[in-house]
Amino acid sequence: MQIIVDHLNYTYSKGLVYERKALDDINLVINRGEYVCIIGHTGSGKSTLIQLLDGLLKPDSGTIYFDGKDIFDGDYQLKNLCGRVGLVFQYPEYQLFETSVIEDVKFGPRNIGMSSLDTDVASYEALKMVGIGDELLDVSPLELSGGEKRRVAIAGILAMKPEVIILDEPTAGLDTKGRNDILELVNRLNRENNITVILVSHNMEDVAKYADRVVVMAEGKIYSDGTPKEVFADYRSLREVGLDIPEGMYIIERLREAGIPVRTDIMTAEEAAAEILRFISEES
Amino acid sequence: MIKARNVAFEYNRRDNNNNVVSIERALDGVDFDIKPGEFISIIGHNGSGKSTLAKHLNALITPTEGTVWVDSLDTSDELNTLKIRQTTGMVFQNPDNQIIADVVEEDVAFGPENMGVPTEEIWERVNKSLMTVDMLERRSDSPNHLSGGQKQRVAIAGVLSMRPRCIVLDEPTAMLDPAGRRDVIDAVTKLNKKEGINIILITHYMEEIIHSDRVFVMNKGKIVMEGSPSYIFERAPELEEYGLGLPAVTRIAHILRNGNINIPADVFSPDELVSCILENLRQYGC
Incomplete structure (x- = not known):
């Protein structure tokens, strides 16, 4: 149990007219090496939760344990946490600020106190991992394409050698290729480097394809939690909280409701199509 | 309504001494005719020239070569700029960058007020615009308390209140969640079908192009494919070559x-x- 979220509560604008409860008694356990997707309608509390996980906000009550230690305890060094739990914000490319790609990536590790040599090595390796070639190291980050900028921003987090990486909609605004590049990268970090991944996404197709586990948030609470298949099986209740399921799964569910006994262990559009073809050819 | 002939646009990259170090051709020989009332979608991967093309449609930038006419007015002639911008309104990706007032209705009133529309008519336009995008109930709220999709609809109302005949939307849903995206696309489709306003929608999301009359696919600054949504969708392998998925x-x-x-x-x-x-x-x- 790498992360334990224990009875976590958080309220925005406490004591003002705009007071709004963002998180309401959240309990969650995330294990090392898991790939967890958090989904939910805008305002469901996803972003608040990930900011708390990174120690950027302090809860009203309840706490989070990282590796057995209470991160909101007065003695806990929060500075250590931000290297171990890396947070990639939405549109991280807006936060690139250095004069060259390599300098931008070095900022994080340097800041958490890595030695100069370790910083150089970690930054170089991180850029390699995200597929940024040597020819771009000394280029200004502003001259890169949108997808490249985003990969540089992710490298800036990876250079701190995090054990957990949290990404808030890492594919927003990217085209199909840029989106696939980022998702394949995150998947590799999880499978090959055993980094725990917590990914916030609106794209249900991507969630179904990559996640081990899906946590659905609604109105500051955890609405459901399970494998993609378990969570997406109940598309009606997901619709009630403003979420869609992957279209392939939706079509399969609708066919079953119409009394067609197609298999339900379907995740992707291609699997759905293959199953429908199989069923029709066997029946006719 | 809008006509483009052999349009090219070049971005120059300059060094500290203002010498041109490289030239990038963002648009390269673009031709099209958009008829009144048409709903056009433009798709293409990042860097294909979509946004550069959009900015030509209301004279935010003018062609390096070739000509764009909006309602027979040449966009390269500065005397036409004001008229063109009143004909073609523009909505951008990030709603937070386009909303300026503290109250929703004031934001929508900003455009017509600036154009010198009489006060009474301003209110009439604000009412109607907010009603069209289904945001009338939130008229006295602060935009800060709206969701992304609601803000984007207010931004559309702000353009509508200037009574444009054409609205260009540059990835208006890129930063929104699925529900917000659906509301914005519904509002845009309604504007086209009910009010007959020309819509030019630039998007990454292939499922958003299905309401359009014609789709332009862009790659490397050129329009490489053009046709109805079903015509486009039938050409999956070709789309894949241009970095687009179905x-x-x-x-x-x-x-x-x-x-x-x-x-x-x-x-x-x-x-x-x-x-x-x-x-x-x-x-x-x-």
């Missing part, structure tokens, strides 16, 4: 068609596809 429903429909299942070309929504599959099953006697 929506899930279209992919499923494709595979089924290749398996000799009868699915009409204009099936885009999951519910339509389900009815089609059921219809096929009935014919097979299942």
Whole structure:
């Protein structure tokens, strides 16, 4: 149990007219090496939760344990946490600020106190991992394409050698290729480097394809939690909280409701199509 | 309504001494004619020239070579700029960058007020614009308390209140969640079908192009494909070459068609596809 979220509560604008409860008694356990997707309608509390996980906000009550230690305890060094739990914000490319790609990536590790040599090595390796070639190291980050900028921003987090990486909609605004590049990268970090991944996404197709586990948030609470298949099986209740399921799964569910006994262990559009073809050819 | 002939646009990269170090051709020989009332979608991967093209449509930038006419007015002639911007309104990706007032209705009133519209008529326009995008109830709220999709609809109302005949939307849904995206696309579609306003929608999301009359696919600064949504969707391998993927429903429909299942070309929504599959099953006697 790498992360334990224990009875976590958080309220925005406490004591003002705009007071709004963002998180309401959240309990969650995330294990090392898991790939967890958090989904939910805008305002469901996803972003608040990930900011708390990174120690950027302090809860009203309840706490989070990282590796057995209470991160909101007065003695806990929060500075250590931000290297171990890396947070990639939405549109991280807006936060690139250095004069060259390599300098931008070095900022994080340097800041958490890595030695100069370790910083150089970690930054170089991180850029390699995200597929940024040597020819771009000394280029200004502003001259890169949108997808490249985003990969540089992710490298800036990876250079701190995090054990957990949290990404808030890492594919927003990217085209199909840029989106696939980022998702394949995150998947590799999880499978090959055993980094725990917590990914916030609106794209249900991507969630179904990559996640081990899906946590659905609604109105500051955890609405459901399970494998993609378990969570997406109940598309009606997901619709009630403003979420869609992957279209392939939706079509399969609708066919079953119409009394067609197609298999339900379907995740992707291609699997759905293959199953429908199989069923029709066997029946006719 | 809008005509482009042989349009090219170059971005120059300059060094500290203002010498040109490299030239990038963002648009390269673009031709098109957009008729009054048409709904056009423009798709293409990042850097294909979509946004550069959009900015030509209301004279935010003017061509390096060739000509763009909006309502027969040449956009390169500065005397036409004001008239062109009143004809063609623009909505951008990030709603937070376009909303300026503290109250929703004031934001919508900003445009007509600036154009010198009499006060009474301003209110009339604000009412109607907010009603069209279904945001009338939130008229006295602060934009800060709106969701992304609601803000984007306020931004559209702000453009509508200037009574443009054409609205260009540059990835208006890129930063929104699925519900917000749906509301914005519904509002845009309504503007086109009910009010007859020309819509030019630039998007990454293939499922958003299904309401358009024509789709332009851009690659390397050129329009490389053009046609109805179903025409475009039938050309999956070609789209892939341009870095574009098909929506899930279209992919499923494709595979089924290749398996000799009868699915009409204009099936885009999951519910339509389900009815089609059921219809096929009935014919097979299942």
